Amino acid sequence: MSSQGVTALLVVHDGSPWLPEVVASLTTQSRGADRIVAIDTGSIDSSSKLLNGARIPTISMSRDTGFGAAIAEAVNQLPAPIEGVQEWLWILHDDCLLHPQALESLLAATIDRPNAMMLGPKLLGWHDKTHLLEVGISLATNGARWTGLEESEYDQGQRDGIHEVLAVSTAGALIRRDVFEELGGFDKNLELFRDDVDFGWRVRVAGHSVISVSSAIGYHAQASATERRNIDVKGALFHRPLLLDRQNAAYVLLANSTSWVLPWLVLQLFFGAVIRATGYLFAKLPGYASDEILAIANLIIHPAELISARKDRKKHRLISSRAVQEFIPSRFLQLRSAIARLASTARAKLIPERQVNTVPSSDLTFNEEEDLLTPSTSRSWKYVFTRPLIAAAALITLISFAWARHRLGSISGGALAQSPHHYNDLLKLYLGSWHEIGMGSGLSTPPWV
Incomplete structure (x- = not known):
């Protein structure tokens, strides 16, 4: 082998x-990387100094360089592959630290799944390390x-395994170098x-496998997606992450789907x-x-x-x-997810969050003190009545019932027709053509019977 x-x-x-902890996680891997190369895309903070202090070889690129272009430049500068050595590229973000056994677990999975050309860890939250992200x-x-x-799914091992x-x-992500170069990279x-x-879609249709390995764990801050840093790539019009995300999502669908579904996809996306x-406009978010x-x-x-x-x-x-259809969620799942999000949003509006100073658990053995500064939150239904609108509506309803309690009247007594004591009497009354009312009557059975 x-x-x-x-x-x-x-x-x-x-x-x-995030960089100090990320670099620390790289240097404490149980199976370390054979080579570490950093690509700095025009950072204006102290990132370059931190990389120099860690003695990590760094490739400097312009600030508007995209993620894929940065990886491609680094791969182009790597030495030629060595015959007999299976080379892998471990793609890393500067806001994602890895568990000390992450790389070892990923490499072990490649032995059990030789057809897997792209592997990834289980991603948890950076601060809340019980929050399952991906x-x-x-x-x-x-x-x-x-x-x-x-x-906000809580990680209890329910998603563990190789999937x-x-x-x-x-x-x-761990990607085989020859496959990465064959497909042209990102x-x-x-x-x-x-x-x-x-890229995962292209790996799939090229006949390879993509797997998630839960024994490898990463803690991701998602800084770009949550707008905690500027989006400076060339394609980011107005530096707006939502615009870039939506545009790229539509691009991926239309570039990879079969031709006969393109008209339907275009209509659905539009x-x-x-x-x-329209929803954003109602929420007063025109941007x-x-x-x-x-x-x-x-x-x-x-x-x-x-x-092209x-x-x-x-x-x-x-x-x-x-062939990737099994991985695309059905419309039923999408609808159920949308309803769940709406319910969660409504609950968040009605029930305020209460901060509880607790220490979240961590699988890491270093820098756990930072999590002490991040309070966890809990909610209780009793706090719904602390909302002024809900409290006012409940109070008005109680006063209205108390004031109009006599208007309901009695639901039994002489105002109602006397009912038979037994169901047999009711049946006879219904079928009888003669009813003893005074001198008698030839009228039909009363309608209330």
């Missing part, structure tokens, strides 16, 4: 708040990023966001964008509403990139794109 070599590629962009990812037909997890998935996040048009789903934009519309408009205005991408994917496609 050939030996395995690992090159860790760390992309850095204003990552000083165990593999996919893409819904409306462009939404799909993890298959409940909102076949459409793709894994680039935060901690799409140059996806400078940030959704490049992981796109009307989905209109519906979401997000414009992002939804501009994301689709950009693809319509520049169709050449999409056409479809031609490029056709060259490396060995099986039909329908």
